[in-house]
Amino acid sequence: MDESSSEVEAKVLEDVSLPNTEVEEKVSGDTSLSNTEEIHLKPEELIAKAIAPVKREHLRPRPVRFSSNGATDRRVSENKSISSNVVTEKKSKRQFKRERQQEQKSPQHLCPVVAKSGTVSSCQYADKCRFSHDLEAFKAQKPADLEGNCPFASLEKPCPYGLACRFSGTHKDGAPAENLGAQKMSSEMNGLSKDVQKLLWKNKMSFLRADAQLKCLGLSSLGNSKSKNIENKDGSDQDVLNGSIACHESNNKEVDSDKAMDCTPVALPERGVDVEIDDVRPQKKAKCPIDENCCFSEVDNGSTLQRNDLEESSVQTEAETKPSDDCLTETDMSLKSHPREKKLIDFRGKLYLAPLTTVGNLPFRRVCKVLGADITCGEMAMCTNLLQGQASEWALLRRHSSEDLFGVQICGAYPDTIARTVDLINHECTVDFIDINMGCPIDIVVNKGAGSSLLTKPMRMKSIIQAASGTVDTPLTVKVRTGYFEGRNRIDSLISDIGQWGATAVTIHGRSRQQRYSKLADWDYIYQCARKAPDALQVLGNGDVCSYLDWNKHKSDSPRLSTCMIARGALIKPWIFTEIKEQRHWDISSGERLNILKDFVHFGLEHWGSDNKGVETTRHFLLEWLSYTHRYIPVGLLDVIPQKLNWRPPSYFGRDDLETLMASESAADWIRISEILLGKVPAGFAFAPKHKSNAYDSAENG
Known part of the structure; x- marks a missing residue:
């Protein structure tokens, strides 16, 4: 695809340049008036309006579109005609199923x-x-x-x-x-074996280590929980107990003893609230915490429950379970160190690629590793889907051998769900750390009580972190936002507790859930949280890092900050990792950018397959990525460098046809770039980005 693709590339570029020229000629008279303000403003005035200060000689007139009442619509469009390859709505699940059949x-x-x-x-x-x-x-x-x-x-x-x-x-x-x-x-x-998947499908997986920790914390689920139901009527199946296979008969005996041991009260769902059995809410206040000996007997060194321990626990008297002056208070329990030592990861000074939904796939992470990323993390996976054995969700946990420091990110609403998920990941996957997402702003996640919704429930946060950190030895990190509502930050009041609950690091995205991705990140607040954090808790900042100068500023402004997580900056220019390591602004050429896309395609074909299905899957994720990369403005075209993440790029000519094509915000032009690398799209091909940016909304879909 290197030398042989040059002819295809030239042909595609030739086809692309003609329609744009025709559009400019047709609207040039009206466009000069509509763009006078932007063309004649000084660079500092453009920056004040969050418009990228592109050199005047590279600016191109914007076509003016007229609405039904004759008013002008100044939204940018690289091509005036709406391409048949661009769809306004996604297909339904029923449509996809019918097409697959x-x-x-x-x-x-x-x-x-x-x-x-x-x-x-x-x-x-x-x-x-x-x-x-x-x-x-x-x-x-x-x-x-x-x-x-x-x-x-x-x-x-x-x-x-x-x-x-x-x-x-x-x-x-x-x-x-x-x-x-x-x-x-x-x-x-990190592939999911068929045997484990079948056990998850049948709800016959046992999580003794997770359940023991939940019991120790007084967060045990109902006895008839689906995730604990391991009855086997025919006795032919076998269960996996923390990575080891055991006959079903012995499992039943252990579970029966385990039920006899459960002397802690169970938190029942409130009246009138619909709750799934396997997502049981933790009790708000335990009458008396379990003593230290109970914790050691159940989870010490990850061993399974012993018969003697079970028998001793099952004959506890009622007096032993009542509150007493000798019981540790809730505060003392949070301050008490965990019996097992945690493995530690030093995030200080390392370049951390954020977990990115859809675009942060394995081929993209491989590209970032080649360009200098030190730490990579998989896309956010939902705990309920992992526990159900969904292959598509487990695919998000896959790891390439080049990812030498790799973590997975999970998201859930309740401590029992998350504890069992980390228990399962600990035994089925090879990871260096597990990150719990408590900052996702997506409605479908928040409405289920996960993601940013947890920021309004600090006691739930505590239960989740304690249950997860006590279940596995793998370092546990947490990702949060400043708060749920704008202007009501609260992480600074929880930062010291997060470390005491069991997290080894916390990443703070400098925006609230209500802000989503609008406005600039509040780095002053991130610095404030870093100063309040205990020494054992590493604090990572996240938001608007788009150049090595941004990186240097945040690191110098707050020495307590371990590192900065890079998210959208890596989507727009993945060579940001090279820039930070080499401390320079890379005026990358269009040919070098195309070579990076070629690497992604090669990695994608290795990952998704080289058959027709694999080619089209690679094309789909390439187009998703191109919906971000077109926002990059070459260094040589800017009056002021570096580019800021909130700058809106004006319509401009590149230094060659390929650079101009890469700057297009038209989805039809993204498809043409994919044709350079993967050949012509099949008949009836359609594409709509999963994450529509503001620039995309102003493009061909009107």
């Missing part, structure tokens, strides 16, 4: 086993297989091969997609066909 019945959906071997007889299911076995029909409708080499060519074994690979013409003839699927994810880890 139709696709399975078509010859295009060739059986993977047949595709790998090239022979119909290789599939063990024969006529009962739900995939197509019609090789000739598949070859007749298969799209033309893409330019370049197969992404799996460097492996010693053959391509795992065989005839279905979009680079099958470059495959070596006579390659052996055995063990073809083994090397597909050879450099990736």
Whole structure:
């Protein structure tokens, strides 16, 4: 895709430049008047209006669109005509399901086993297989091969997609066909095994370590909780107990003893409130905390409950469970150190790529690692979906071997759900830390009581952090916002408690939930929180870091700040990590930017596959990323550097056609860039970004 794609690139750029020129000629007379203000303002005046000060010789006139009443609409549009490739609404789940069913019945959906071997007889299911076995029909409708080499060519074994690979013409003839699927994810880890997934589907997974910690804290769930129901009527299944397989008969005995041991009151849902059984609310105030010996007997060194301990606990007298003067107060319990030592991660001075929904996928993180990122974190995964064994949610936890310091981010509403999730992750995944998202502002998350909703419930925050940190030895970090409502910050009053509850680090996004991503981040408040934090708690800042000068300023203004998390700045210019390490403004060329996109495509084909489905999945996530990268303004075109994250880029000409194309905020032009790298889009292709930015809203969708 390197040398051979140059002709395709030139053709696409030639096709792109013509419509824009025609639009400019048609509206140039009216546009000069509408853009007079921006063109003649001084750079400092433009900055005051949050408009990027692009050099005048590179500014281009904006087309003026007229509404029905004759008034002008000055919103920017690179192309005047609305492209058929851009959709205004997303498809429903029913539409996607119907399309998948139709696709399975078509010859295009060739059986993977047949595709790998090239022979119909290789599939063990024969006529009962739900995939197509019609090789000739598949070859007749298969799209033309893409330019370049197969992404799996460097492996010693053959391509795992065989005839279905979009680079099958470059495959070596006579390659052996055995063990073809083994090397597909050879450099990736944290996959969910089928055995564990089946146990999660059947609600037969046991979480002794998590449940023991919940019991110790007085946060036990109802006895008939789905996540604790491990009854097996036929006795044929086996359960996983903290990573080890044990026969079901012994599990029933342990659970029965475990129930006999539960001497703490259970918090029942309030009357009139609909609550799922497995999301039981923690009790607000325990009559008496469990003593230190109970904690040691249940969770010491992660061992399972012993028979003697269970018997001793089951014969506790009523007097032992009543409050006494010797019981530790709630404050003392929070100050008491945990029996097991926590592993520590030093975040100080390291470049931390934030967990980014949709765009922060594994191929994008690999690109950032190449460009200098030190710490990476997976996309936010919902605890309830992980505990249900959803493959799509577990895919968010996958890790590449190049990610040497990697964490996963989870989100949940209740301590029992989160404790069992971290217990499961601890045994099924290889991670360096686990981050709990308590700052997500998305409505669907907040309405379930998770994310930013927890900022209004400090006691729930305490229960979650204590339950999770006491369940695993893996370092636990927390991500929060300044508060829920604008002007009512509250993290400064909780910062010392967060460290005592068991978190090793906290990331503070300098905006409230109500602000979402509008207005500038309040770094003065982040500094204030860092000063109040205990020495054992590392504080990380997050918000509006878009250059190495931003990074240096925040680090110098607050020596107590461990590091800065980089989020949207990395989406717009992933080479920000290189700039920070080399302490320079990189005036990156359009060709260098295209090479970064090529790396992403290569990593994407390795991750999602080189067949037609993998190519289109890679294209989809490339387009999602391009919906951010077009906001980058080259250093050489600015009157004032560096670019700030809140600057709105005006319409401008780049220094070459490719740079101009990359600056377009038209989704149709993003699709053209994808065609440079992945060939023509299929018939009926449509794209709408999952995260519509303000710039996108002003583009072709009106």
